[in-house]
Amino acid sequence: MKYLADIGGYGIMIVEVFKKPTKWRIMKTLILKEIDELIYGSLGILIFISFFIGAVVSIQTAMNLTSDFIPKNLIGFATRQSIILEFAPTFCSIIMAGKVGSFITSSIGTMRVTEQIDALEVMGVNALNYLVFPKIIAMMMYPFIIAIAMYVGIFGGWFAGVFGGFITSADFVEGVTMDFIPFHVTYSFIKTFVFAFLLATIPSYHGFYMKGGALEVGKASTTSFVWTSIIIVITNYVLTQLLLT
Amino acid sequence: MIEVNNIHKSFGDAHILKGISTVFETGKTNLIIGQSGSGKTVLLKCLLGLFSPEEGSIVYDGQKYSELSSKDQRNLRQDMGMVFQGSALFDGMTVAGNVMFPLEMFTKLAKSEMEDRVNIVLKRVNLVDADHKYPSEISGGMQKRVAIARAIVMNPQYLFCDEPNSGLDPKTAIIIDNLIKEITEEYNITTVINTHDMNSVMEIGEKIIFLKDGLKEWEGTKHEIFKTDNQAVTSFVYSSELFKKVRQMYLEERN
Numbered sequence: 138m139k140y141l142a143d144i145g146g147y148g149i150m151i152v153e154v155f156k157k158p159t160k161w162r163i164m165k166t167l168i169l170k171e172i173d174e175l176i177y178g179s180l181g182i183l184i185f186i187s188f189f190i191g192a193v194v195s196i197q198t199a200m201n202l203t204s205d206f207i208p209k210n211l212i213g214f215a216t217r218q219s220i221i222l223e224f225a226p227t228f229c230s231i232i233m234a235g236k237v238g239s240f241i242t243s244s245i246g247t248m249r250v251t252e253q254i255d256a257l258e259v260m261g262v263n264a265l266n267y268l269v270f271p272k273i274i275a276m277m278m279y280p281f282i283i284a285i286a287m288y289v290g291i292f293g294g295w296f297a298g299v300f301g302g303f304i305t306s307a308d309f310v311e312g313v314t315m316d317f318i319p320f321h322v323t324y325s326f327i328k329t330f331v332f333a334f335l336l337a338t339i340p341s342y343h344g345f346y347m348k349g350g351a352l353e354v355g356k357a358s359t360t361s362f363v364w365t366s367i368i369i370v371i372t373n374y375v376l377t378q379l380l381l382t
Numbered sequence: 383m384i385e386v387n388n389i390h391k392s393f394g395d396a397h398i399l400k401g402i403s404t405v406f407e408t409g410k411t412n413l414i415i416g417q418s419g420s421g422k423t424v425l426l427k428c429l430l431g432l433f434s435p436e437e438g439s440i441v442y443d444g445q446k447y448s449e450l451s452s453k454d455q456r457n458l459r460q461d462m463g464m465v466f467q468g469s470a471l472f473d474g475m476t477v478a479g480n481v482m483f484p485l486e487m488f489t490k491l492a493k494s495e496m497e498d499r500v501n502i503v504l505k506r507v508n509l510v511d512a513d514h515k516y517p518s519e520i521s522g523g524m525q526k527r528v529a530i531a532r533a534i535v536m537n538p539q540y541l542f543c544d545e546p547n548s549g550l551d552p553k554t555a556i557i558i559d560n561l562i563k564e565i566t567e568e569y570n571i572t573t574v575i576n577t578h579d580m581n582s583v584m585e586i587g588e589k590i591i592f593l594k595d596g597l598k599e600w601e602g603t604k605h606e607i608f609k610t611d612n613q614a615v616t617s618f619v620y621s622s623e624l625f626k627k628v629r630q631m632y633l634e635e636r637n
Contacts, residue, residue: 160486162486251468252466252467253472253473259459260460261459261488262487
């Protein structure tokens with residue numbers, strides 16, 4: 138019953154977010170601030186993780202190529218496919234659920250606990266529009282960092298493959314460009330846009346409607362991470378079924 | 383003036399306000415007192431329009447809130463200033479930013495005009511030098527003064543304060559109480575203060591409403607509270623030996 142109430146509450150929140158918009162002059166500043174905190178602030182960790190994920194995928198693929206009949210360029214091919222189809226959009230989104238999601242929940246939750254949200258409402262400000270809308274717009278920039286994560290991941294694969302002595306640079310590049318299907322990138326970016334929306338709104342819901350004190354802010358952040366991850370994984374399955382089959 | 387007519391408010395099975403009627407007068411500091419759980423905060427949130435009463439009405443200078451369109455309700459809310467118990471200042475904004483916030487949201491003033499208005503109200507609450515500081519960099523008393531400055535920057539007709547001097551030392555609490563009283567008279571606004579603090583009652587209680595179990599048990603002035611025989615009021619207000627002695631001295635003086 139609680140889950141149904143939460144789903145209903147989440148839907149109502151989404152509708153409210155788009156009502157009674159804040160002045161553009163103020164909203165513009167809020168969006169830029171959120172882009173800085175949510176997107177630019179996540180760039181470093183995503184580049185770091187993507188590089189090493191690409192490297193590991195490359196090494197593991199190389200270690201499994203035990204037959205001489207399988208061409209070495211398969212390492213580049215497998216790295217590209219894994220990074221573009223799954224690791225960059227989905228794995229990075231799970232990381233973002235932890236980093237950005239818990240930040241959103243705790244910052245909005247703290248505003249709730251310290252009556253700052255009540256202060257906005259008393260003034261006649263649509264607190265949901267003021268707090269959540271800029272986050273949604275900022276997260277629409279998320280596909281840009283995922284594109285960078287894709288490049289860095291494949292570069293990490295090349296680096297580990299070539300400098301680990303598993304493959305030559307030419308073979309890796311040949312594998313990366315082999316049988317390339319442009320729709321796979323489109324599919325990946327469609328997923329990323331959907332995940333971006335979920336990453337901005339689910340943690341906001343958990344922060345905005347939380348009750349209690351500082352301890353509950355911590356609990357809400359954990360719950361938010363768990364639910365954002367679960368919804369991302371389920372959505373990933375549904376979108377893959379719809380778009381790739 | 384705010385007229386409260388027989389308002390009822392429940393949350394699930396809990397009937398919090400059980401038919402409260404009173405008048406909060408303009409230019410006076412109106413205090414709501416009562417034990418925890420008596421319904422003070424719920425009444426204040428009903429006055430602010432954050433809760434809708436199931437029965438009864440709240441009338442702001444002739445405008446019945448429940449009969450206003452949502453646009454008029456929003457406009458009326460812009461005539462309300464609120465000082466929260468914990469100040470509720472926006473952490474990411476400076477003192478000046480916090481005070482300027484309502485002006486930026488609801489007016490079309492030029493930046494320089496807004497800055498002038500902010501300087502006037504900061505000067506009024508003696509905080510001119512702290513304008514560039516963040517809420518975490520100033521004391522609790524200063525935070526309360528910023529909250530008062532933010533509440534009055536739009537020239538409100540109604541000022542609501544929830545426990546304005548909780549967590550403050552006695553000297554700072556008196557400064558805040560007197561500041562609210564002076565502002566009420568100066569701007570001729572209707573001020574409603576929710577408090578537990580008996581010092582505030584004695585200092586600035588021009589009209590006092592005592593709530594008990596969701597009902598208005600007593601109302602009167604700070605002078606009348608000394609003379610009342612109401613058992614619920616006396617056991618709450620004069621629960622400390624100090625206030626018992628103050629009352630005794632007051633009554634002896636009058637006799």
